[in-house]
Each structure stands twice: as structure tokens, then as C-alpha cells.
Amino acid sequence: xxxxxxxxxxxxxxxxxxxxxxxxxxxxxxxxxxxxxxxxxxxxxxxxxxxxxxxxxxxxxxxxxxxxxxxxxxxxxxxxxxxxxxxxxxxxxxxxxxxxxxxxxxxxxxxxxxxxxxxxxxxxxxxxxxxxxxxxxxxxxxxxxxxxxxxxxxxxxxxxxxxxxxxxxxxxxxxxxxxxxxxxxxxxxxxxxxxxxxxxxxxxxxxxxxxxxxxxxxxxxxxxxxxxxxxxxxxxxxxxxxxxxxxxxxxxxxxxxxxxxxxxxxxxxxxxxxxxxxxxxxxxxxxxxxxxxxxxxxxxxxxxxxxxxxxxxxxxxxxxxxxxxxxxxxxxxxxxxxxxxxxxxxxxxxxxxxxxxxxxxxxxxxxxxxxxxxxxxxxxxxxxxxxxxxxxxxxxxxxxxxxxxxxxxxxxxxxxxxxxxxxxxxxxxxxxxxxxxxxxxxxxxxxxxxxxxxxxxxxxxxxxxxxxxxxxxxxxxxxxxxxxxxxxxxxxxx
Numbered sequence: 001x002x003x004x005x006x007x008x009x010x011x012x013x014x015x016x017x018x019x020x021x022x023x024x025x026x027x028x029x030x031x032x033x034x035x036x037x038x039x040x041x042x043x044x045x046x047x048x049x050x051x052x053x054x055x056x057x058x059x060x061x062x063x064x065x066x067x068x069x070x071x072x073x074x075x076x077x078x079x080x081x082x083x084x085x086x087x088x089x090x091x092x093x094x095x096x097x098x099x100x101x102x103x104x105x106x107x108x109x110x111x112x113x114x115x116x117x118x119x120x121x122x123x124x125x126x127x128x129x130x131x132x133x134x135x136x137x138x139x140x141x142x143x144x145x146x147x148x149x150x151x152x153x154x155x156x157x158x159x160x161x162x163x164x165x166x167x168x169x170x171x172x173x174x175x176x177x178x179x180x181x182x183x184x185x186x187x188x189x190x191x192x193x194x195x196x197x198x199x200x201x202x203x204x205x206x207x208x209x210x211x212x213x214x215x216x217x218x219x220x221x222x223x224x225x226x227x228x229x230x231x232x233x234x235x236x237x238x239x240x241x242x243x244x245x246x247x248x249x250x251x252x253x254x255x256x257x258x259x260x261x262x263x264x265x266x267x268x269x270x271x272x273x274x275x276x277x278x279x280x281x282x283x284x285x286x287x288x289x290x291x292x293x294x295x296x297x298x299x300x301x302x303x304x305x306x307x308x309x310x311x312x313x314x315x316x317x318x319x320x321x322x323x324x325x326x327x328x329x330x331x332x333x334x335x336x337x338x339x340x341x342x343x344x345x346x347x348x349x350x351x352x353x354x355x356x357x358x359x360x361x362x363x364x365x366x367x368x369x370x371x372x373x374x375x376x377x378x379x380x381x382x383x384x385x386x387x388x389x390x391x392x393x394x395x396x397x398x399x400x401x402x403x404x405x406x407x408x409x410x411x412x413x414x415x416x417x418x419x420x421x422x423x424x425x426x427x428x429x430x431x432x433x434x435x436x437x438x439x440x441x442x443x444x445x446x447x448x449x450x451x452x453x454x455x456x457x458x459x460x461x462x463x464x465x466x467x468x469x470x471x472x473x474x475x476x477x478x479x480x481x482x483x484x485x486x487x488x489x490x491x492x493x494x
Contacts, residue, residue: 036061050121071104082097125230132156147173147396151276151403177351208293244293247292254406280408282456283454335347412457
């Protein structure tokens with residue numbers, strides 16, 4: 001591997017909280033066809049475990065380092081890779097690696113010139129900062145979805161990737177599924193006529209995370225300063241630090257930005273829009289239980305694109321699949337449906353699509369998954385971000401659609417069912433979607449006359465600038481970014 005130049009400086013003390021700031025000039029890397037690409041995995045208590053497996057399977061790739069703010073996770077990961085084990089029959093399984101470097105502080109990892117690229121599956125609030133820092137350090141990136149915790153920092157991640165000529169793949173692996181690629185191409189060619197609307201669904205049961213009466217202790221194996229990073233370093237006000245961060249605003253984006261980002265991305269892909277929507281509205285709430293979660297578990301998002309709207313539904317309580325026409329059609333719990341003049345395209349999984357005519361008769365189907373990691377490695381070798389199936393720009397736009405929907409919700413007010421109907425009565429699709437949500441809540445014994453839904457603010461945005469305009473624009477733009485905790489700051493000029 002040839003490293004031409006890299007310049008950086010260290011500011012502050014040698015303590016763990018010291019920060020690495022990279023200069024505006026990053027170093028370039030030229031990867032030859034026979035060079036091994038040296039990869040580190042950052043954050044692997046959950047989804048990152050798949051990153052480790054995926055990197056071990058790639059030809060011409062060496063997994064050389066692990067990083068996690070949880071020392072216990074870090075040591076267990078190292079042990080699984082470098083020590084022999086036994087299968088269920090007692091047969092010895094040799095170690096996968098002879099050695100691997102470990103870091104708790106990602107800034108120290110990024111200083112390592114022996115690392116060419118990183119993958120990251122940290123909590124959402126770290127994603128964009130890691131992309132920026134890694135690009136400044138001359139490293140390519142595979143970043144889990146959503147690529148950002150807010151709209152503004154997602155755009156900064158795109159700017160960093162372009163400025164430093166880095167290959168940054170978004171972890172929306174559906175983009176590498178041949179079945180979906182072929183089906184959406186077929187749809188976009190007009191084979192079902194004009195698209196009337198696209199509906200994404202995230203019907204995924206999510207139980208209560210419980211409720212605590214006082215701040216909880218931070219496990220001793222976790223460097224909480226590093227774990228919090230850009231987010232406020234506040235007392236832990238829920239039972240579990242890990243995973244349940246999805247359901248609080250300072251670190252997560254709800255299921256809309258967790259599971260739903262996959263389907264939001266596919267929906268936008270079907271529509272063919274490469275910008276944020278000019279208008280967005282949310283209706284929803286956290287209903288069915290009282291816990292320490294803050295994000296909505298029941299929500300309808302309406303993105304008013306000019307030619308065809310994008311509806312998105314989140315249901316965290318028990319529900320039946322969505323079927324656009326009749327009982328013979330493939331139902332979707334987590335999926336996307338394109339409603340067209342000549343029928344429907346139904347995407348019920350990561351690897352499948354089914355086309356139906358207007359009467360619900362199956363006319364065509366596609367199946368087949370791909371290797372999203374391999375696509376990233378191929379693009380690293382070509383040094384062309386256009387070879388990526390899910391370039392960081394695609395990830396930013398789809399992630400931001402989730403964020404703008406959540407902003408509408410967070411600025412909204414609880415309203416009676418009649419008040420909500422009055423606000424949306426001019427749009428029959430909004431009314432139909434809302435009424436189905438109300439029926440779903442009733443089936444789960446939620447009385448929305450007593451526990452009211454939040455009618456979000458109908459926000460307008462200039463897609464070119466990604467800035468809100470009109471009603472409550474100042475408040476909305478404030479939520480489109482955040483106050484960063486020093487030294488974990490996404491820079492204005494990347």
C-alpha cells in the first residue's frame with residue numbers, strides 16, 4: 001500500500017479525551033489489484049458483528065483492527081477472532097486471525113497508517129462524525145444506516161467524501177440486491193404505468209423499554225465519554241444503555257431511522273427523486289405503553305413530492321401486514337409498495353419484488369440478493385464512487401427524509417381525532433392512511449380520545465439548500481442540526 005502524504009496534529013493532552021483534528025489536506029491511497037485492503041471495524045456490539053463476518057469473507061481484504069467504547073465487547077471480539085474454540089461436537093476450530101489490534105478510542109485508530117478503510121456500526125449519533133474524521137484521515141468508509149443523526153451533518157459527510165475522494169458506502173444493502181435492481185429498473189421504465197404513490201411500511205413490534213425512577217449506573221466496562229461522543233453526556237435515564245438508545249432523541253431516530261430507513265430508501269429509489277421533499281407532515285405518537293422512550297412507535301409520514309407522494313408508516317404495536325388490494329397479494333410488514341396506474345410493485349423483503357396488475361394478478365417476480373460489502377471493496381479498488389450501489393449521497397438523502405419526518409412530529413401538538421381529520425380532509429390518501437392507523441390503534445386498545453396523537457407541523461423545505469422555509473422554519477432548522485459536545489464536533493468546513 002502506498003501512502004503519499006498525510007498531515008494531522010494533536011490538540012490537547014495525551015489523555016483519552018484528547019481529540020484528533022485532521023488538516024484540510026488528506027493523504028491519498030492507491031490500491032493496486034493485488035494489494036490487500038486493511039480494514040478496521042468500529043462499533044460491533046450489534047450490527048457490527050456482521051461487518052466482521054463480511055470482511056473476513058472478502059478476497060483481498062485483511063481485518064486488522066477492532067474498536068469499541070465498550071471494553072468488554074472489545075475483548076470478547078478479539079478473543080473470538082484470535083483464540084481457538086470448539087464446535088458442539090468438541091472439534092477444535094482454529095482461530096480466524098493470528099492477531100488483531102484493538103482500540104477504545106476511534107481517534108487513535110484513525111491515526112494508524114496501517115488501516116486503509118473502516119466499517120462502522122456505532123449508534124446513529126456517531127455516524128456522520130466518523131465519516132468526516134475517517135475521510136480526513138484518508139480512509140474509505142462503510143457506514144451503517146442511517147448515515148446521520150440529523151440532516152445537516154449528513155450533508156457534511158457527503159462533502160467530506162467528495163473533498164477527500166473517499167469511497168463511502170451506506171449500509172442499505174438492498175441496493176446491492178439484483179432482484180430489487182432489476183425490478184425497480186422495470187418499474188421506472190413505465191411497465192406499470194405512471195406511479196401514483198409509493199408507500200413504505202415498518203410494521204415491526206417493539207415492546208416497552210421500561211421506566212426507571214432515577215438515573216442508572218453506567219457499566220464500568222464502558223467509556224461513557226467516548227460512547228456519548230457528539231451527544232450530551234447526560235445521566236442514563238433508561239434501563240439499558242445499549243440498543244435502547246434508538247428510542248431517545250439525543251442518540252436515536254426511532255424505528256423510522258432504524259429499520260424504516262431501509263424502506264424509505266427503497267421508496268425514494270422507486271420514485272427516482274434525488275432530493276429531499278419540498279413538504280413533509282407527520283401524524284403519530286408513542287402509544288400503547290408508558291416508558292422511557294421518546295420517539296414515536298406509531299407514525300405516518302407524508303412526503304409531498306411533486307409528481308407522486310411518498311407515504312411512510314411505522315407501527316410498533318401488533319398489526320397485520322399491509323395488502324394494497326386483496327388477500328391473494330403478498331402482504332408486507334416491513335416493505336414497500338408502488339401504487340401505479342397499471343398495478344402494483346410489492347417489495348416484501350430485502351431480495352424480492354412482485355408485480356401485480358390492477359386486479360391483483362401476479363404478472364412478474366424478481367428474487368436474488370447480493371454482496372454489499374463486495375461492492376464497496378470493488379469501488380475502493382476502482383477509486384470511483386459511482387461504482388457504489390449505495391453511495392453516501394444516496395444514504396444522506398434517504399436518512400434525511402426520516403429526519404425531516406421526525407422534525408415535523410417533534411414540533412407538533414397533540415390533537416383530537418376530529419382536529420386531525422379536519423387538518424387533512426382535503427387529501428383522501430392522507431385520510432385513508434390516517435384512518436387505517438386509528439383502526440390499528442383501536443385493535444391494540446389505544447383510546448386516541450384519551451391518549452392523543454400528535455399532529456405534526458406541515459413543514460416546507462427548499463430541497464436545493466436543505467433548509468426549511470415558511471411555518472416554524474427557525475425551529476425546524478434548529479432541529480435539523482444539533483449542539484455538538486466538544487471535542488466531538490462535526491465541522492462546518494470539513
